[in-house]
Amino acid sequence: MADISLLLLPIFGESWMKIYSVELSERFKKEFKKLDKYTQKIIRAWIDKNLVETENPRAHGKDLTADRSGQWRYRIGDYRLICIINDNKFVILALTVGHRKDIYDN
Incomplete structure (x- = not known):
């Protein structure tokens, strides 16, 4: 029996198997570290x-605009996670995290 990944390769190309880390x-x-332990656990x-x-880091986020163009925001309750998605290396770089009222101040 043929490997299913080999059968799907002509349809989807190699990128369908890529996963992000x-x-x-810093x-x-x-x-x-400044967040309370409960919030750390949730995040x-x-x-x-x-x-x-x-396989799709954009599914749960929203792309930002203006001076934060190229960054992505993820909502985690009252907290926000700001990231950059590098599609060439399949890496999500978490830039910062904080409460929604002051995450965009810096």
Whole structure:
């Protein structure tokens, strides 16, 4: 029996099998440590469920505009995760995280 991935390759090309990894910036790590343990747990679980090893990192986010063009925002309750998606390397770089009322101040 033929491998299904070999059968689908002519239809979808090689990119259908690509999954993204998540990298954390130093700023993200610093801001994450400032959050209470409960919020850290919620955000960590959301990232693990929705971004780690995803094939479509844009499914749960929204692209930002103006001075944040090229960045993506993910809503996690009252908190926001700001990322850059690198399609060439299949990496989601988490830039920062914070409460929605002040995440865009910096």
